[in-house]
Amino acid sequence: MKALTWHGEQDIRVEEVPKPELANPTDAIIEVTATAICGSDLHLYNGYMPGMREGDVLGHEPMGEVVEVGRDVETLEVGDRVVVPFTISCGSCWFCGNEMFSLCDNSNPNAELASKAMGHSPAGLFGFSHLLGGYAGGQAEYLRVPYADVGPVTVDSDLPDEQVLFLSDIFPTGYMAAENADIEDGDTVAVWGCGPVGQFAIQSAWMFGANQVIAIDRVQERLDMASDHGDAVTVNFEHEDVYDRLQSLTGGRGPDRCIDAVGTEAHGTGLEGVTDQVKQEMHLQDDRPHVLRQAIKCCRKGGTLSVPGVYIRESDNIPFGPLMNKALTVKSGQTHVQHYLDPLLEKIEDGEIDPSFVITHQTSLEDGPEMYETFNDKDDDCIKVVMTP
Known part of the structure; x- marks a missing residue:
């Protein structure tokens, strides 16, 4: 065959x-x-x-x-x-x-x-x-x-x-990601990554009662799909600062629920993105955890971070202190x-x-x-x- x-x-x-x-x-x-x-x-x-x-x-x-x-x-x-x-x-x-x-x-x-x-x-x-x-x-x-x-x-x-x-x-994966996010009626949900899993996480977030869904990516056709089919507010991270835009969209509080639908091959910007790429190519770290870092920073205090994106082994410089001090809940898994x-x-x-x-x-x-x-x-x-x- x-x-x-x-x-x-x-x-x-x-x-x-x-x-x-x-x-x-x-x-x-x-x-x-x-x-x-x-x-x-x-x-x-x-x-x-x-x-x-x-x-x-x-x-x-x-x-x-x-x-x-x-x-x-x-x-x-x-x-x-x-x-x-x-x-x-x-x-x-x-x-x-x-x-x-x-x-x-x-x-x-x-x-x-x-x-x-x-x-x-x-x-x-x-x-x-x-x-x-x-x-x-x-x-x-x-x-x-x-x-x-x-x-x-x-x-x-x-x-x-x-x-x-x-x-x-990908449909169950996006749905479980939204379920793991503990979405409540009226929540703002931010989804990093508008590939297929991200698209279904966006669709599912509405099913769980979200009031606002924000889609973050750098590929315009993916952002267009998130807007046209998912009724999401879109953020192109190559054109605007993600943290600043999310704070603006949530009155300074931050999204209630954040979903990392990217995983190990996240594309960061600036020095952090270059450093991740170099470390991975030199086998100093296995994953590029840019989205995890950003979601921890952006999520509101007491919020939930859901991770359907696949990670392989080890990631460097995860801000666990902010995660703990902001009392974030993290749920993940295949x-x-x-x-x-x-x-x-x-x-x-x-x-x-x-x-x-x-x-x-x-x-x-x-x-x-x-x-x-x-x-x-x-x-x-x-x-x-x-x-x-």
Whole structure:
């Protein structure tokens, strides 16, 4: 089968790889009908994620048709149309029992490696390095889905793939980010990063009762999308000071809730931004935490900082003193996707949201390497790529 494979920094190829087979009686095989490139994939593309091996199959936002099921699979049948969450979860450990699916104790076969790096291992993830399981991803013609009774959600309606595909990751991720922000009626919410996750965090902030949503980015087409589709006030950090603008928009108090939808590859301005870039290139720090620093400074006293943006390892010069003295609450984590699948699918089916608004490029799997480059470089007004194998 054809798949997109990783061969080093900014080296993605379309290759023939073996078609997956059932490895356990709880597995299913799906024929992928749509798959996307996520902003998190760019961390792999740019060489920031440890544990990648040459030839790894990428991708963690797939959906398709079930073509084979293991003998112990009870909820899926051949022919079912399903969206597959990027988190792989057993459904039976303590964390899954408490619906913290991205913290599953049993789905990462390389848990010992992850524990050495983090203290404990989170769940395995599709197409996201051997540190998190080494599972083949969904940017391919077929995908093996472990714990098939726990992960996929069946789509019985005739909604097109483009409207439901993002249940695999970015819609639940943006929604959980807003939920983690503890938004109350009347709050002002500031969202750093207007990529796809940021766009869904903006949409979700309104669902939780925000009175004002402020979108911060430097890419004009992303800011335009946040304004046109998300009714957000926009701030271009290359043209104005973020702190000053946020204070002006909130009467000097600061946003009640701040969401970092950027993560490890934040683009800072001035000396701080240059210093972060140099430190990262010289391997003196792993992440560029500019947004974390800025959000801590900008958030009102007693406010909440929600972090859906992916960070890899260590960050330098985090202002923990201001965070503590301002009594900020911080919530973060990979998304517990399975917890959100049914209620968010219902929102789509009820017409409350059409997630396809973020799609700017639709293409074939063969164009994947070119699309990685386009997405990474933010060329051609590229915000979200969907591929059909």
